[in-house]
Amino acid sequence: MSFTAVPVRLSTLDPNFESQFAARLHWAADTDAAIEHRVADILADVQKRGDAAVLAYTERFDGLAAGQVSELELTQSDFKTAFDALPVAQKAALEAAARRVRSYHEAQKKAGGESWSYRDEDGTLLGQKVTPLDRVGIYVPGGKAAYPSSLIMNAVPAHVAGVQEIIMVVPTPVRGSVATGGSGATTATRGERNELVLAAAYVAGVTRAFTIGGAQAVAALAYGTETVPKVDKITGPGNAYVASAKKRVFGTVGIDMIAGPSEILVLADGSTPAEWVAMDLFSQAEHDELAQSILLCPDAAYIEEVQRAIDRLLPTMPRAAIIAKSLNDRGALIHTRSMEEACAISNRIAPEHLEISSDDPHRWEPLLKHAGAIFLGAYTSESLGDYCAGPNHVLPTSGTARFSSPLGVYDFQKRSSLIEVSQAGAQSLGVIAAEMAYGEGLQAHARAAELRLDTVPPMRGGA
Amino acid sequence: MSFTAVPVRLSTLDPNFESQFAARLHWAADTDAAIEHRVADILADVQKRGDAAVLAYTERFDGLAAGQVSELELTQSDFKTAFDALPVAQKAALEAAARRVRSYHEAQKKAGGESWSYRDEDGTLLGQKVTPLDRVGIYVPGGKAAYPSSLIMNAVPAHVAGVQEIIMVVPTPVRGSVATGGSGATTATRGERNELVLAAAYVAGVTRAFTIGGAQAVAALAYGTETVPKVDKITGPGNAYVASAKKRVFGTVGIDMIAGPSEILVLADGSTPAEWVAMDLFSQAEHDELAQSILLCPDAAYIEEVQRAIDRLLPTMPRAAIIAKSLNDRGALIHTRSMEEACAISNRIAPEHLEISSDDPHRWEPLLKHAGAIFLGAYTSESLGDYCAGPNHVLPTSGTARFSSPLGVYDFQKRSSLIEVSQAGAQSLGVIAAEMAYGEGLQAHARAAELRLDTVPPMRGGA
Numbered sequence: 001m002s003f004t005a006v007p008v009r010l011s012t013l014d015p016n017f018e019s020q021f022a023a024r025l026h027w028a029a030d031t032d033a034a035i036e037h038r039v040a041d042i043l044a045d046v047q048k049r050g051d052a053a054v055l056a057y058t059e060r061f062d063g064l065a066a067g068q069v070s071e072l073e074l075t076q077s078d079f080k081t082a083f084d085a086l087p088v089a090q091k092a093a094l095e096a097a098a099r100r101v102r103s104y105h106e107a108q109k110k111a112g113g114e115s116w117s118y119r120d121e122d123g124t125l126l127g128q129k130v131t132p133l134d135r136v137g138i139y140v141p142g143g144k145a146a147y148p149s150s151l152i153m154n155a156v157p158a159h160v161a162g163v164q165e166i167i168m169v170v171p172t173p174v175r176g177s178v179a180t181g182g183s184g185a186t187t188a189t190r191g192e193r194n195e196l197v198l199a200a201a202y203v204a205g206v207t208r209a210f211t212i213g214g215a216q217a218v219a220a221l222a223y224g225t226e227t228v229p230k231v232d233k234i235t236g237p238g239n240a241y242v243a244s245a246k247k248r249v250f251g252t253v254g255i256d257m258i259a260g261p262s263e264i265l266v267l268a269d270g271s272t273p274a275e276w277v278a279m280d281l282f283s284q285a286e287h288d289e290l291a292q293s294i295l296l297c298p299d300a301a302y303i304e305e306v307q308r309a310i311d312r313l314l315p316t317m318p319r320a321a322i323i324a325k326s327l328n329d330r331g332a333l334i335h336t337r338s339m340e341e342a343c344a345i346s347n348r349i350a351p352e353h354l355e356i357s358s359d360d361p362h363r364w365e366p367l368l369k370h371a372g373a374i375f376l377g378a379y380t381s382e383s384l385g386d387y388c389a390g391p392n393h394v395l396p397t398s399g400t401a402r403f404s405s406p407l408g409v410y411d412f413q414k415r416s417s418l419i420e421v422s423q424a425g426a427q428s429l430g431v432i433a434a435e436m437a438y439g440e441g442l443q444a445h446a447r448a449a450e451l452r453l454d455t456v457p458p459m460r461g462g463a
Numbered sequence: 464m465s466f467t468a469v470p471v472r473l474s475t476l477d478p479n480f481e482s483q484f485a486a487r488l489h490w491a492a493d494t495d496a497a498i499e500h501r502v503a504d505i506l507a508d509v510q511k512r513g514d515a516a517v518l519a520y521t522e523r524f525d526g527l528a529a530g531q532v533s534e535l536e537l538t539q540s541d542f543k544t545a546f547d548a549l550p551v552a553q554k555a556a557l558e559a560a561a562r563r564v565r566s567y568h569e570a571q572k573k574a575g576g577e578s579w580s581y582r583d584e585d586g587t588l589l590g591q592k593v594t595p596l597d598r599v600g601i602y603v604p605g606g607k608a609a610y611p612s613s614l615i616m617n618a619v620p621a622h623v624a625g626v627q628e629i630i631m632v633v634p635t636p637v638r639g640s641v642a643t644g645g646s647g648a649t650t651a652t653r654g655e656r657n658e659l660v661l662a663a664a665y666v667a668g669v670t671r672a673f674t675i676g677g678a679q680a681v682a683a684l685a686y687g688t689e690t691v692p693k694v695d696k697i698t699g700p701g702n703a704y705v706a707s708a709k710k711r712v713f714g715t716v717g718i719d720m721i722a723g724p725s726e727i728l729v730l731a732d733g734s735t736p737a738e739w740v741a742m743d744l745f746s747q748a749e750h751d752e753l754a755q756s757i758l759l760c761p762d763a764a765y766i767e768e769v770q771r772a773i774d775r776l777l778p779t780m781p782r783a784a785i786i787a788k789s790l791n792d793r794g795a796l797i798h799t800r801s802m803e804e805a806c807a808i809s810n811r812i813a814p815e816h817l818e819i820s821s822d823d824p825h826r827w828e829p830l831l832k833h834a835g836a837i838f839l840g841a842y843t844s845e846s847l848g849d850y851c852a853g854p855n856h857v858l859p860t861s862g863t864a865r866f867s868s869p870l871g872v873y874d875f876q877k878r879s880s881l882i883e884v885s886q887a888g889a890q891s892l893g894v895i896a897a898e899m900a901y902g903e904g905l906q907a908h909a910r911a912a913e914l915r916l917d918t919v920p921p922m923r924g925g926a
Contacts, residue, residue, distance in 0.1 A: 112574065
């Protein structure tokens with residue numbers, strides 16, 4: 001079967017550009033009331049019945065029966081066995097990737113993840129103490145989206161932050177089991193596990209792991225059960241049930257962003273071999289039919305060249321069907337007036353992945369305000385960043401780069417303000433605080449400040 | 464009318480301590496399905512009808528009728544008029560507080576809010592670019608919880624981060640209007656505004672402001688309307704409708720944590736005047752009947768002294784009724800075996816405010832893992848931190864200090880990874896990335912890496 005991929009061709013010169021552009025960009029997460037309802041029930045049930053509920057849902061949704069949750073626990077020796085069984089090249093790649101990711105995140109911690117303090121002129125100490133979370137949960141999807149690289153990207157920053165316990169949940173549904181409401185994966189067979197994920201758990205240093213998934217796994221991590229320990233934060237991607245469950249337990253535990261479909265935006269000035277750019281567009285499109293690949297370029301001839309490269313390379317790709325559907329439905333090749341205009345459009349999109357495919361990338365980088373990750377220059381293919389350059393591949397999607405950041409060490413740390421007011425400081429601060437507190441009608445606040453004054457004034461408006 | 468406040472007396476020596484302690488700590492946010500439902504409807508309606516819906520809900524819930532949303536906009540001159548009308552001492556206090564809060568947050572930005580990068584041995588550049596959000600919304604409640612200090616604590620860090628537009632929403636409901644589903648405040652009269660909040664908007668540098676509230680205000684900020692600009696993040700406290708709306712728009716925009724009732728935990732070694740500690744407990748209790756004030760102390764005689772100070776001081780307090788109810792229902796004076804044990808219990812609570820009321824606070828501080836803010840030494844009353852010491856008073860409540868942090872400059876910034884792989888780097892990274900990508904069945908990823916190799920190998924498993 002042969003496929004063709006012809007991303008829509010837009011031009012900023014076209015008077016209808018704005019509406020065409022808006023239509024192509026549009027994507028909205030389904031908020032499915034039926035899913036929300038079912039998830040609320042599952043959460044409440046796991047909170048109430050603990051292990052018994054987890055076992056029931058795992059049997060019902062994943063077709064996996066067990067007498068006790070402890071039977072669903074993987075061991076460190078499962079991880080090691082999986083790692084030892086890998087071909088040498090794969091072992092080396094996993095270890096090299098983990099090493100580079102660790103080293104980048106160590107630099108990140110040093111750049112902003114350390115405690116700090118100073119004393120002001122009154123001798124008052126002010127600062128922040130930065131400490132790791134105690135225990136985190138990482139959700140790893142079963143089935144087609146089970147990526148060992150994802151596990152590394154979630155677990156390594158937690159490790160670098162100093163998290164002591166990393167609990168992984170990964171469903172292993174039975175082939176053909178009823179997946180609705182479960183982990184959404186139907187391709188694994190009973191007992192068959194994703195060995196690369198287990199090997200990655202070994203390399204990344206996962207503490208404990210359970211073969212459970214779906215909303216029931218999120219609930220077990222958020223509330224704790226007799227067997228599954230309660231965590232402080234849950235990260236990692238999942239299907240609509242997992243996303244809904246995470247959103248619902250937010251507040252009881254921390255969560256990472258809810259991810260939408262993956263996106264790449266390539267800003268090209270025409271200096272990169274067209275095949276490289278075409279393959280970068282493919283590498284996003286092959287994830288998912290909803291993934292979005294966009295090229296912005298001021299050079300019309302180069303856009304033609306990229307389309308020809310697409311035509312030439314597509315038939316060689318094993319995932320040609322997914323790539324073609326993604327590019328045809330959601331892709332776009334956009335001709336712009338200039339690179340400056342291309343940068344401005346990129347800022348409106350706030351893409352997850354942003355390649356500056358230019359021989360002068362540092363000229364354009366300062367113009368780019370919103371993006372999950374910025375890849376500079378022709379050699380920086382997104383796939384290098386996805387696996388092993390070092391920065392995290394868990395990035396804000398669907399325009400959320402306007403207000404959120406790559407997963408990082410900071411997601412596994414929290415801060416406590418430190419304040420030590422000197423006796424001298426209490427004199428000047430006490431007067432200010434009391435004035436404001438009386439203004440807000442909070443007399444005990446005012447009085448707590450005034451009692452620390454060397455000369456305590458009479459209380460205003462006392463009872 | 465006279466009140467007595469007798470917080471429950473617990474001891475870690477008591478064999479029933481654990482269950483008594485758990486019972487006293489227990490607090491759970493109501494998840495009211497009726498509120499969730501109504502909020503979902505309001506959000507959908509504002510998203511669809513924009514200004515018209517905002518006007519309709521503002522009239523229905525706040526009793527405030529207007530022909531256009533622009534009539535509900537406050538101006539910079541409203542802010543300045545309010546500020547100019549304040550007594551000199553209040554002006555000075557507001558300005559001093561804002562100045563100190565600004566200076567602390569500038570130090571915070573320097574300590575971790577700046578871009579960074581490095582080059583590895585292959586010449587590959589790795590780092591993060593830190594940039595401000597473009598536009599944020601700050602929710603300011605109407606009625607009894609309308610605190611100018613809150614506005615300063617929300618707006619100043621946004622300013623320091625470099626946010627260009629700060630949009631405030633603050634309901635001004637008409638006295639006696641139907642508050643259900645609205646802003647939850649029924650004490651303001653039509654046209655009457657909280658002048659201190661407006662003055663704080665002047666000092667804190669709010670860009671635009673609208674007198675709207677409730678879920679409709681959250682919706683207007685999250686989706687934008689013809690008049691209210693769409694923001695990137697919404698922060699600030701609100702009632703159950705506001706909290707539910709914020710939770711629901713999370714993902715479309717960023718939000719801060721949903722706050723529960725306020726809490727203070729005092730670790731005392733008996734060296735602080737008992738009246739100071741009693742007043743600090745009051746200053747939390749006076750916020751709200753659900754607020755929680757806890758004292759942990761290894762000295763039984765000192766606990767008696769604090770109770771006597773409570774008895775003596777309570778009758779002088781204008782908010783004695785609220786203080787008494789809060790202390791009686793949710794307060795606790797806990798006798799511990801030692802300061803070490805007191806620290807361990809504090810870590811289980813993960814309090815919002817934690818005072819180390821000791822003459823040797825730096826001995827205990829390292830033992831404390833989880834807290835929103837730590838106040839060291841007898842002179843550091845929480846109220847100094849609430850208003851003017853400098854650190855933020857928006858802190859994680861209800862144990863969420865286990866995984867979250869004070870509001871800070873970082874909440875108004877986001878990060879973009881920076882990656883520039885050199886030609887040399889592309890050779891070593893390309894081999895690793897390709898190996899992992901083939902392992903995950905993502906051949907376009909593998910191929911995008913391999914095309915950058917000086918010698919491009921044949922594709923594995925090509926179609």
